[in-house]
Amino acid sequence: MTGVVSEAAGDPAALLVGFARRLRAAGAEVSGERMRAFLRATEALRPWARTDVYWAGRLTLCGGPDDVARYDREFAAWFGAGERAVPRPPVPAPPRLRPVLRNAAVPTGRPGVPDERAPRLPASAASTDVLRHRDVAELSAAEREQVRRLLAALALRGPVRRTARRRPARRGETDPRRTVRAMLRNGGEPVRLRHRMRAERPRRVVLLVDVSGSMAPYADALLRFAHASARGGHTEVFTVGTRLTRVTRAMAHRDPDAAMAAMARAVPDWRGGTRLGELLKEFLDRWGRRGTARGAVVVLLSDGWERGDPEPLAEGMRRLHRLAHRVIWANPLKARPGYAPLAAGMAAALPSVDAFVEGHSLAALERLAAVVRGGRPPEGTPREGADDA
Known part of the structure; x- marks a missing residue:
C-alpha cells in the first residue's frame, strides 16, 4: 500500500474517495455522482472484501470500455497489486447491517475467499450520507477533513444558453452555404440539404463569498465549494467583507489546499466586518459593466448581515x-429551526432573489449546484425563476 493510502487508512471512506480522485486524475470521467454511487455500492455489498470493492468501482466509476485498463492499473497501484488477473463478477451478498472492515481478499475470480496478504481497507461509507447533512460549523476536525475531500469532487456548471453562432446539425434551419458547397463538390448536381442550429454554451457563474467574521465557521467550506466550481471554467469568484477581492486566479490552482493558501494571501479582510451594499455597488460598477454579471448566474453565499444602511x-x-440571468442567495442560517430572514440586509435583498436556498452542509451545496444548473428552486423561495437576460 502506498504512503498516501496509509495516511488515509484511519479516516472512514478516505481511501475510497482517494482512489476515485486518483482515477479521475488518471483521465477517467469520475463525476461527483459516480463517486457517490461508488460509496453507496461498497456499503450495499461488502466493503471489507477486496473483490466487492473492485467490482463496485468498476461498475460505477468506469464510463466506457476505454476506462477498464486504466481502472485495473490504478486499482492495483492504490490498493496494492495482488494477482493481475481480472476477477469474475461476484455473487451478490445478502444485506448486512453495519459492515466492519476485515482483511480483504485479493481479486482471484472467487468472491469472498480471504487472503492474508491483502491490505486492510478503512471503515465503510455508512456514515458518509449522515455527514453530508451535518452543519459544517458543528463538525470535528476529522469530519471537516472528510467533507473537504467530498467537496473536491463537486462540479458546478451554469445552465446552457443559445449563442448567435450556428453549428452543423442533422435538423434545424437550412444552411445555404454548406448546401451550395456540397453541390459544387458534386458537380452542381442536387444534394441533400445541409442544416444548422444555434450553438449552446454554459452561462457564466459568478460566486460572491462572504468572508466576514459572522461567516467564519462556513467560509472554508464555501471557498472550497467555489474552488471545485472554478475548475470547470466559466466561473468567477469574489470575496466580500470590508473589501471586494477577485480570487478567480487564486482558485486556478488544481490542489484545493494550494488554492486556499493563495486565496488567504490575496484576501486582506478575512474575518472582518460586512459592507454588502457598498461592495455590491462596487462589483456592479467595476465588473458588471464589463459583462461579468451580464446574463450570468450570480450566487451570493452570505448570512445577509449588513452593518450599514x-x-x-x-x-x-x-x-x-x-x-x-438569475440571482441565487445561499444562506447557512436558513437551515436553523425557526429562522426567518428578518436581518436588515437579508430582508432588503430577498425581493430581488430568484432562489433562496440553504448553504450549511455538503448536501445543501449539492442542492445549490443543482439549482444553479437550472433545477427547480426549493419550496418557499421568493420567486419561481428569472427572465432570460
Missing part, C-alpha cells in the same frame, strides 16, 4: 437582478 443593498440587488 440596507437601502444601498436593496438598490444594488435590484440592479443585479436586471443585469443577471
Whole structure:
C-alpha cells in the first residue's frame, strides 16, 4: 500500500474517495455522482472484501470500455497489486447491517475467499450520507477533513444558453452555404440539404463569498465549494467583507489546499466586518459593466448581515437582478429551526432573489449546484425563476 493510502487508512471512506480522485486524475470521467454511487455500492455489498470493492468501482466509476485498463492499473497501484488477473463478477451478498472492515481478499475470480496478504481497507461509507447533512460549523476536525475531500469532487456548471453562432446539425434551419458547397463538390448536381442550429454554451457563474467574521465557521467550506466550481471554467469568484477581492486566479490552482493558501494571501479582510451594499455597488460598477454579471448566474453565499444602511443593498440587488440571468442567495442560517430572514440586509435583498436556498452542509451545496444548473428552486423561495437576460 502506498504512503498516501496509509495516511488515509484511519479516516472512514478516505481511501475510497482517494482512489476515485486518483482515477479521475488518471483521465477517467469520475463525476461527483459516480463517486457517490461508488460509496453507496461498497456499503450495499461488502466493503471489507477486496473483490466487492473492485467490482463496485468498476461498475460505477468506469464510463466506457476505454476506462477498464486504466481502472485495473490504478486499482492495483492504490490498493496494492495482488494477482493481475481480472476477477469474475461476484455473487451478490445478502444485506448486512453495519459492515466492519476485515482483511480483504485479493481479486482471484472467487468472491469472498480471504487472503492474508491483502491490505486492510478503512471503515465503510455508512456514515458518509449522515455527514453530508451535518452543519459544517458543528463538525470535528476529522469530519471537516472528510467533507473537504467530498467537496473536491463537486462540479458546478451554469445552465446552457443559445449563442448567435450556428453549428452543423442533422435538423434545424437550412444552411445555404454548406448546401451550395456540397453541390459544387458534386458537380452542381442536387444534394441533400445541409442544416444548422444555434450553438449552446454554459452561462457564466459568478460566486460572491462572504468572508466576514459572522461567516467564519462556513467560509472554508464555501471557498472550497467555489474552488471545485472554478475548475470547470466559466466561473468567477469574489470575496466580500470590508473589501471586494477577485480570487478567480487564486482558485486556478488544481490542489484545493494550494488554492486556499493563495486565496488567504490575496484576501486582506478575512474575518472582518460586512459592507454588502457598498461592495455590491462596487462589483456592479467595476465588473458588471464589463459583462461579468451580464446574463450570468450570480450566487451570493452570505448570512445577509449588513452593518450599514440596507437601502444601498436593496438598490444594488435590484440592479443585479436586471443585469443577471438569475440571482441565487445561499444562506447557512436558513437551515436553523425557526429562522426567518428578518436581518436588515437579508430582508432588503430577498425581493430581488430568484432562489433562496440553504448553504450549511455538503448536501445543501449539492442542492445549490443543482439549482444553479437550472433545477427547480426549493419550496418557499421568493420567486419561481428569472427572465432570460
